[in-house]
Amino acid sequence: MSLPQILAAARSIENGFAATIPDGWMQGRTSYGGLSAALALVAAQRIADDLPPLRSATVNFVGPLAGEVEVTARLLRRGRNATWISAEVGAEGAVGLSATFVFMGSVEQSTLHLHEVPAPADLVPLAEALPLPERGGPSFAPNFERRFGLPRSDVAEPVICWWERLRDTEGLDPMVALLLLADALPPGVMPLTGPAPISSMTWLINLLTAEPRTDDGWFLLRALGNYAEKGCSSQDMAIWNTRGEAVAVGMQSIALFG
Template identity: 30%
Template sequence: GKSAVVIEASVTGEAGPAARALLTYGGVRESRVMRTGEAPPVLPPPEDCTAFFAADRAPGFARHFDVRLAGGARPMTPGAEPRIAVWIRHGDGEVPAGAPALVALADAVPSAALVLFPEFAPFSTMTWSLDFTIDAPSSASGWWLLDSRIDAAGGGYAAQDMSLWNDAGHLVARARQMVAVFI
């Protein structure tokens, strides 16, 4: 069309399909419709928060990120609200720009479904959609606030809603995720 391009990409292996992505890119255009989105939750700043990943139990990829628990609960806290709110930034000290860097941040924290787990068990993302709400997201400090909440869980699945704000409090992305849980 004139205003957007839709691209599909698939990854397959010997065992069959592994992943499929549907990407839609649209350029900024003039519009009289405007809403800036919801305000971020009131949470302490990153410097007042503790590390999210325990040094002795952190997954290997966690070394690439600085993640601080700002609200909600840690995994395996049954009875707590199934929510994880973290301040997150890339761990290399630089502030990468662009969508790939934000996708990595949005996917660096485990599902809030793990809060409901009594002990560790396998889980797997089934579907994940990510919508950017502004054209050129940026964060002056490199910190981003990611808030993940489970809407419903049962029958081996959990539905999750996520929001990502920059350090100025602007909503930059929303995401939905369906997670299979094996507990």
């Protein structure tokens, strides 16, 4: 069941909607984080029809989400150029995810131009990239097509870089589709630990374009671990389109249980 199908089956509630998270979108005992965040963004976008583009999202993964969830949003502030909206996803009366979204229009007076988010130098081009094995991976993995983005190496490094695209984006807002995709990688430190239980705690993503575009739905995702100590891990994240243009950057904190 894809996100467009989940949204089509949702029912309206006060300040949002109720939806059911199917087993095919689970990650262990909770919903895949990108799906929960995308649901929150949909609720936030419905606050107003004339919102400027999404520019930043701060997401807190508070507790497990499964089965029927309630997704609500409220306006925090609307200024002349920027709007802040908070959203929550809850189940059985408990909050599972809280998020703050910042929507911001262009500032035409600004003359600063800085684009220093280069794609990996040893990137494997999409046409030459090998697909990941179909078997294995979390329950939500079949919702994506995945290919290795870096050459195979015998040296374990705290980085994962894959080409990915959603199998079904029919009718989805491009920003919702990108947020749904953006959390699809395992933690960057996973090559050092091997398979281990993990739990995302916080996620910050900044959008570098008002309208994410790419070819045939493919984006390059990278998670680069920069810290791990006593079960806490931090990583930098980035997303590029097929033309090598950065469309998003982020940071994430992850709990490691192994």
